[in-house]
Amino acid sequence: MTRTQWASRVGEGDRPASPAGRTAVGIILNPKHPATLRAYAELVPELRNTGAHYRSMTTSVDRSGRWQAEQLVKWGADIVIILGGDGTIRATAPVLAEADILTFLVPTGTANVLSRHIGLRSSRHAIDHCKRTIASIIRDGYPPNLRNVPINTAEYQTADGARHRTEFISLAGIGGDARAVAHHHVSLGLLGYAWGAAQALVAADFTASTGDTASMRDAARAEDTASTGEGTDSGLVWSVMASKVARPAGPIAVFPEARIDAPTFSMLTVGPFPHSPMARCRAWAGIAAACLQGRPEAHPLMNYRRTTETTVTVEYPVPAQLDGDLIGDCLELRVSAGEKTLRVSAPAS
Structure with missing residues (x-):
């Protein structure tokens, strides 16, 4: 069966809105990833075994998840399961957070950053967690092990x-980290990100002005004075990043103080790098060594x-x-740290 044929059959188990007393489970899936198709085929029988009532919706290029989330909210979903990567979660999360709907994640994307940081090791692990927890909700009426994930805001001006x-x-992020994303090859998976990162390492520095408002700096300083800098700078940099996760790519904690449910970002400014290729290579080697030692700061x-x-x-x-x-x-x-949160079910640590 082709991917298009499969996508057209998704939702064969869909029925009219749930009768009173039955748990309504919405499923949003991104069929771009082959792993999604396999995970969906494993998930649906598990849901049927719990007695849950489900409805499935696929994403598309034009509708990446927000519209699907809105439709499931109107349908009356008590729970929504997202099968996809970080992009699919980002598209659906604001709607699900606003509706205060319990959300489960089944990581089938490339990096799956959020899923990894709430303890989901694989799609199989996530499906097992869905099965156990939804059965527990149907039986006991309450969801255990919740994580409140803030929905942050970005405002940007394009060229x-x-x-x-x-x-x-x-x-x-803006600068070198985004260049790595721009040059990665999706077909290579995580290796594609590594290829993009390798190309970005030689990218030129750029002039940036970075400013935090005084009130925001004070709030951050009150939370952790020792790790908070002045927060205002201008000059050449390679990249500026704001993170809520310790390991945005791979096993190395680039942001050791970052937490997905923290009220603040861990901000990182990288650079400026020396112009000499040899000196630049030495600088990157030093950064890699510091990260491997667990002391990137x-x-x-x-x-x-x-x-x-x-x-x-930035100037250009x-x-x-x-x-x-x-x-x-x-x-x-x-970027602004959000106060609205997505309720995500996480495995017990």
Whole structure:
């Protein structure tokens, strides 16, 4: 069966709105990833065994998840399961958070950053967790092991001068990290990200002005004075990132103080790097060694602070990304920590 044929058959188990007293489970799936198709085939029999009533909706290029989430809210979903990667979660999360719907994640994307940081090791592990927890909810009437994941806000100005506003979950960046995303090869999976990162290492520094408002700096300083810097800087940099996760890519904790449910971002400014290719290679080797030792903040080119809001302004358009998805060349990127939260079911630690 082709992917298109399979997608057209998804939802054969769909029925009219749930009768009173039955748990209604909505499923949002991104069929772009082959892993999604396999996970869905495993998930549906497990849901049937719990006695849950389900409805499935697929994403598309034009409708990446928000519309599907809205339809499931109207349908009356008590629970929504997302089969996809960080991009699918980012598209659906604002709607599900606003409706206060319990959400389960089945990681079938490439990086699956959020899923990894709430303890989901694989799609099979996530499906087992869905089965056990939904059965427990039907039996006992309450969901255990909840994580409240903030929905953060990004406002940015693209190269054409247009201004945009959207939400993101775990990571935002402008500069070298976004160049790595721009050059990665999807077909290679995580190796594709490694290829993109290798190309981004030689990218030129750019001039950026980074500013946190005084009130935001004070809030961050009160939370952790020792790790919070002044929060205002201007000059050459390789990248500026805001993270809520310790390990945005791979096993190394690039943001050791970051937490997915923290009220502040862990901000990182990288660079500036020396012009000489040999000196630049030595600098990257030093950063890699510091990260492997679990002390990335010890390297002088890795500058950390905490804040709830920051604005990065650049002199000429520079690539930017949100949750690992390129949003284009930008002149300005402003990120704000969110107060609205997504209720996510996580496995017991």
